[in-house]
Amino acid sequence: MKIGIIRFPGSNCEVDVWEALRFLGREPELLWHQDRLRQAYDLIVLPGGFSYGDYLRTGAIARFSPVMEDVIRFAREGGLVLGICNGFQILTECGLLPGALLRNASLHFRCAPQWLRVERADLPFTNLYDPGELIQIPVNHGEGNYVIDEAGLAALESNRQIVFRYASAAGEINEAGNPNGSLANIAGIVSKEGNILGMMPHPERVVEKITGGIDGQPLFLSLVKTWERRIRYGT
Template sequence: MKCAVIMFPGSNCDIDCYHVLSEVLGQPAEYVFHKEKFGPGDFDLIVLPGGFSYGDYLRAGAIARFSPAMDSVLKAAEAGKLIIGICNGFQILLEAKLLPGAMKRNRDLKFHCHDVYLRVDNDETPFTRLYKKGEIIRLPIAHGEGNYYADVQTIEKLKAENRVVFTYCDRDGNVSDAANPNGSVENIAGIINEQGNILGMMPHPERSSEEILGNTDGKRLFESILRHIEGRTTYGR
């Protein structure tokens, strides 16, 4: 599985994503600098990492979407390549209109860094096939603008098309206001596009992919992608 990690100016989870792809999964990974372009067939997986692209001084992700590398990302998306945007990467995907909706500041106007529980709502995507629908997993969040918003029609459409992939919940799977860390509509933590090849999510699977970090719930996301790409049938959990 050939992987690209896009480096926007201000990206800071690029090295963490690269580490998981190359060291934990043992896959060939490359950094792509924001001023570079690449071909739609160059990579199987493109990661838009977390961070503060261009300082996020305007709106998170608002400037990054104009990067030259984003042209190549758009073309790869059209070619059906897998794209995952994590945290700031999700925000960029929204700004680039590759996913519907927008991000607002967290409702308490504070940055939140802690673990959250998520319900896996769709286990049929290339990113989640090693999870089970309805399964409760734990991942860390670290963001100040993760308050997902979309109008009622969009939300209804996302739900009808089974495109909400992760939902904030409590330890027992209850989707409640208390379990919503940032005020996101319907506790939405991650969504996928219509074609099913672009995932955006606020929590950080790359920060929970190794035993030493006390949590490997995120690793299965990357393993799902690998299994999808390589079409393996006996890939273990």
């Protein structure tokens, strides 16, 4: 399985993603933002961090880096792309995912374990979760407040593009469980075609027990399973 993790100046979670995937038996490759995608990849990960110092807007400048030209083409051709935190911000900036991420409503940087409800368990990214499952994955961001206009939200709902919602410990989707003011408690969305996932929480940080949990494991293992099926059955 060919996995590329893009490293921008200011990325700081790329090694976490690399470690998580190695822990799960994969050999991902770190790619520099000035590189191009020179071979066929099965998965591209845009990791968290502060690409280009978050100057202007989060993700705004990263989207114009040379590698992103290839990532955008790869995504449009149906390739699997996972954007985590700053990676999600980059995906919205380049228009691969709708909406935008604003400053947290509280104005506070949030760094804490967070409950999420899995809304879609039928995607290449989530097929090892149960629908409606409550999982705990940490958030670590100052600008995760998801916004989209009314028509956009209606489209997300009717196309079933909302993958994760922030929840309370009891699994309720309410204000108390919302760390940043995101519309409809949106923590992660997928493209209409189901191949591009953007999420603010950090699944790579909860893959090994030693870092406080393993609720992020199924996400990466879902991707591995999807790839294995593709190899075996060509689907």
